[in-house]
Amino acid sequence: MIELYLDTIDIESVKRLNTCLPIKGVTTNPAIIASSGVGVSQALSDLADIIGSNARFHVQVISQTVDEMVAEAIAIDKMHYEMVVKVPATEVGLAAIKKIKKRGIVVLATAVYTSQQGFMAALCGADYIAPYINRIDNMGGDGANVVADLQQLISIHGLECKVLPASFKNTLQVLDVLKLGVEAITLPVDVAMQMFTHPAIEPAVGQFNQEWRDTFGTMLSFET
Numbered sequence: 001m002i003e004l005y006l007d008t009i010d011i012e013s014v015k016r017l018n019t020c021l022p023i024k025g026v027t028t029n030p031a032i033i034a035s036s037g038v039g040v041s042q043a044l045s046d047l048a049d050i051i052g053s054n055a056r057f058h059v060q061v062i063s064q065t066v067d068e069m070v071a072e073a074i075a076i077d078k079m080h081y082e083m084v085v086k087v088p089a090t091e092v093g094l095a096a097i098k099k100i101k102k103r104g105i106v107v108l109a110t111a112v113y114t115s116q117q118g119f120m121a122a123l124c125g126a127d128y129i130a131p132y133i134n135r136i137d138n139m140g141g142d143g144a145n146v147v148a149d150l151q152q153l154i155s156i157h158g159l160e161c162k163v164l165p166a167s168f169k170n171t172l173q174v175l176d177v178l179k180l181g182v183e184a185i186t187l188p189v190d191v192a193m194q195m196f197t198h199p200a201i202e203p204a205v206g207q208f209n210q211e212w213r214d215t216f217g218t219m220l221s222f223e224t
Contacts, residue, residue: 002182005023007187007189009038013189024184027057027108034127055082058188066205073087086108087107088109097124098125107128112129144180147177147182
């Protein structure tokens with residue numbers, strides 16, 4: 001089953017969507033954490049209470065050097081949750097991923113803009129690869145095509161790695177990558193909501209209910 005994540009730490013949004021969607025966990029980045037004004041430890045504690053003990057959390061390193069990234073990854077991995085350490089797929093980040101994986105830590109290579117960049121991260125041992133779909137599209141590229149190429153490269157070379165697309169602005173982008181068979185995905189709250197809403201839904205449901213009431217009043221279906 002696909003791993004569905006929310007790209008947020010907004011408690012009320014996660015609480016609402018967790019009631020109707022099979023949320024695996026949440027993904028975060030430094031900007032998400034900073035804009036919330038809530039530290040990682042507190043945020044994960046609150047989110048775990050909502051999603052449950054099997055929730056998986058993706059937290060990104062802030063450090064800039066290889067050794068510092070490795071040390072930070074070790075500390076993140078020791079948090080009392082199912083953790084995935086996010087590392088930017090830069091030259092320094094790839095070097096860090098190689099060392100982090102030697103310690104058996106689960107890693108997501110983030111800030112991926114090209115299939116070759118993501119493939120190099122997969123070769124370094126990354127467990128997840130996160131291509132930025134909307135950002136790629138905005139730069140004149142094709143985010144879905146990057147995902148397709150990554151999926152093919154990972155399959156051809158027999159790598160144990162999941163493509164986890166991120167950065168979406170609309171549901172069409174989401175559908176494009178879902179049709180490629182990705183094993184994980186993270187959605188911003190507004191796009192996640194759009195996945196199961198449509199202006200025609202409520203009027204249609206209302207019409208069905210009105211026609212039922214006109215015939216059967218307040219009786220329920222099993223009472224007729």
